[in-house]
Amino acid sequence: MDERKAASPISIEADNITVRSAGTRKEFVLDRVFHPESTQEDVFREVKPILRSALDGHNVCILAYGQTGTGKTHTMEGNNGRPGIVPRAIEELFHQISQDESASFTLSMSMLEVYMGSLRDLFVHRRSPARITQWIPTCNLSILRSSDGTVEIEGLTDVQVTDVKQARRWYARGKHARSTSCTNVNDASSRSHCLTRITISRSNDAVDGTNNLVSKIWLVDLGGSERLLKTGAAGQTLDEGRAINLSLSALADVIAALRTRRSDGSKVLMIVHVSPGEDDAGETVCSLSFATRVRAVEANRELSEDSKKRKQQRVAELEQGVQEAEEELRRVRDQLERTEKTNTLRVDLRESPRSPLTLDPVELDGGDTKTAEKPVRRARAAPVPRFMSSTACSRRRQQQAAESLGRARRRSTDLRGSQSHSCYQTSKKTAMAYRRRDPPLSLQCNPLNVSHNSVDSRGSWSSSKTKKVSNSKPNLRVALHQHHRRRMSDLI
Ligand SMILES: Nc1ncnc2c1ncn2[C@@H]1O[C@H](COP(=O)(O)OP(=O)(O)OP(=O)(O)O)[C@@H](O)[C@H]1O
Numbered sequence: 001m002d003e004r005k006a007a008s009p010i011s012i013e014a015d016n017i018t019v020r021s022a023g024t025r026k027e028f029v030l031d032r033v034f035h036p037e038s039t040q041e042d043v044f045r046e047v048k049p050i051l052r053s054a055l056d057g058h059n060v061c062i063l064a065y066g067q068t069g070t071g072k073t074h075t076m077e078g079n080n081g082r083p084g085i086v087p088r089a090i091e092e093l094f095h096q097i098s099q100d101e102s103a104s105f106t107l108s109m110s111m112l113e114v115y116m117g118s119l120r121d122l123f124v125h126r127r128s129p130a131r132i133t134q135w136i137p138t139c140n141l142s143i144l145r146s147s148d149g150t151v152e153i154e155g156l157t158d159v160q161v162t163d164v165k166q167a168r169r170w171y172a173r174g175k176h177a178r179s180t181s182c183t184n185v186n187d188a189s190s191r192s193h194c195l196t197r198i199t200i201s202r203s204n205d206a207v208d209g210t211n212n213l214v215s216k217i218w219l220v221d222l223g224g225s226e227r228l229l230k231t232g233a234a235g236q237t238l239d240e241g242r243a244i245n246l247s248l249s250a251l252a253d254v255i256a257a258l259r260t261r262r263s264d265g266s267k268v269l270m271i272v273h274v275s276p277g278e279d280d281a282g283e284t285v286c287s288l289s290f291a292t293r294v295r296a297v298e299a300n301r302e303l304s305e306d307s308k309k310r311k312q313q314r315v316a317e318l319e320q321g322v323q324e325a326e327e328e329l330r331r332v333r334d335q336l337e338r339t340e341k342t343n344t345l346r347v348d349l350r351e352s353p354r355s356p357l358t359l360d361p362v363e364l365d366g367g368d369t370k371t372a373e374k375p376v377r378r379a380r381a382a383p384v385p386r387f388m389s390s391t392a393c394s395r396r397r398q399q400q401a402a403e404s405l406g407r408a409r410r411r412s413t414d415l416r417g418s419q420s421h422s423c424y425q426t427s428k429k430t431a432m433a434y435r436r437r438d439p440p441l442s443l444q445c446n447p448l449n450v451s452h453n454s455v456d457s458r459g460s461w462s463s464s465k466t467k468k469v470s471n472s473k474p475n476l477r478v479a480l481h482q483h484h485r486r487r488m489s490d491l492i
Pocket residue numbers: 001036066067068069070071072073074075186188189190191222223224225273
């Protein structure tokens with residue numbers, strides 16, 4: 001990190017970082033944010049729990065990611081006075097296994113770098129043909145994927161380390177073989193991704209060494225993402241920068257794939273490094289956006305107690321919010337349903353294709369207004385199109401028909417007494433049922449097929465005779481129907 005704090009576009013509040021630049025403001029929520037003043041101890045405190053998981057049998061990966069020159073190597077390696085995560089992790093592992101009497105542990109170490117697309121073993125050197133004092137790591141190891149999905153690097157040196165001192169010596173040797181160059185941004189810029197692997201074999205039966213559990217810790221110092229113009233890189237250094245950028249974008253693809261496949265049992269902790277400088281705000285936003293995507297990969301994160309509490313609190317808040325939203329949704333849905341029901345009823349009454357003969361439901365129901373929410377309009381003949389208005393001829397026919405119906409009605413009225421009489425003779429109860437049931441039943445029939453008890457031209461009573469009305473005489477139909485209504489009301 002540099003000393004450009006005064007003009008920094010970054011502000012930190014708890015675990016939120018806000019980046020303000022060129023009139024825009026972007027906020028990022030992370031699991032933990034370290035200030036420029038945070039010490040190596042502060043950072044390691046957050047890392048410690050995940051090491052315990054590795055001893056318990058989980059595969060673990062700790063990654064340092066970020067723009068070039070922002071302190072990745074400082075965080076992972078540190079220096080003599082301020083050791084970083086790798087030397088502290090080595091020390092902590094040996095400390096923990098010395099305390100654990102429930103099992104016996106064996107640790108081994110490997111180191112490699114990904115340089116310009118090839119893998120180099122950092123523990124095996126050969127002398128440079130150009131300069132006798134320079135050691136060159138072994139190149140081009142290949143990656144093998146075993147049938148159970150685990151990845152192995154063919155031929156990678158794996159040395160057993162029995163104490164902290166031995167482990168530190170091997171680590172120093174690997175660091176020494178790493179590729180670094182001087183750029184405009186960093187005097188000792190890593191030109192590769194450096195990976196330190198610690199393999200832990202745990203035997204639960206300390207006596208006969210059975211029940212072996214093997215887990216791996218990968219400690220990764222990634223090469224810095226760089227704007228090639230800014231670093232002033234040229235020639236080989238430029239190619240190295242390009243290779244680093246390319247492999248970092250491959251890492252982004254891996255993360256994107258992991259977001260859709262969450263069943264991986266490994267634990268990953270990524271430490272993203274950003275610059276507080278104004279000039280770097282664009283790259284800072286890119287790095288933090290990447291961190292947000294990584295964070296979305298819900299891999300059993302091992303958090304400190306403090307982080308766990310904050311997470312639980314946040315989950316409780318979100319659950320409360322979801323509950324409230326669901327209640328509100330239920331309420332709105334009920335209201336909507338009620339409104340829809342009312343509207344449907346109104347639309348049915350207003351818009352259903354009613355024949356000019358259709359009667360109001362209230363009327364059919366014998367006037368039971370409780371069932372209808374609104375008072376229903378009385379039946380009214382729909383306006384007739386002009387071409388359907390009656391001609392002089394048809395008016396004459398109508399009049400004749402009306403006269404003949406008038407005659408029939410008079411005869412019917414004469415017979416009313418005998419009809420009522422016959423019903424009452426059966427039983428009073430039957431008569432009541434008849435009154436209630438029959439008018440709606442007959443009126444529900446197709447208006448063109450009026451079925452009812454009727455009187456024939458000779459005046460004799462005939463039951464359930466069907467009178468067909470011709471469709472070509474709509475006016476007559478109206479007349480017949482009205483006549484029928486009147487007759488039925490006469491009956492009740
Ligand atoms: N927190 C810090 N405190 C003090 N010095 C730091 C801190 N972080 C980084 N530095 C110093 O800043 C310089 C650049 O850091 P470092 O080499 O770790 O960056 P980097 O991200 O690994 O860069 P690159 O990607 O180019 O390898 C180093 O001299 C390092 O000692």
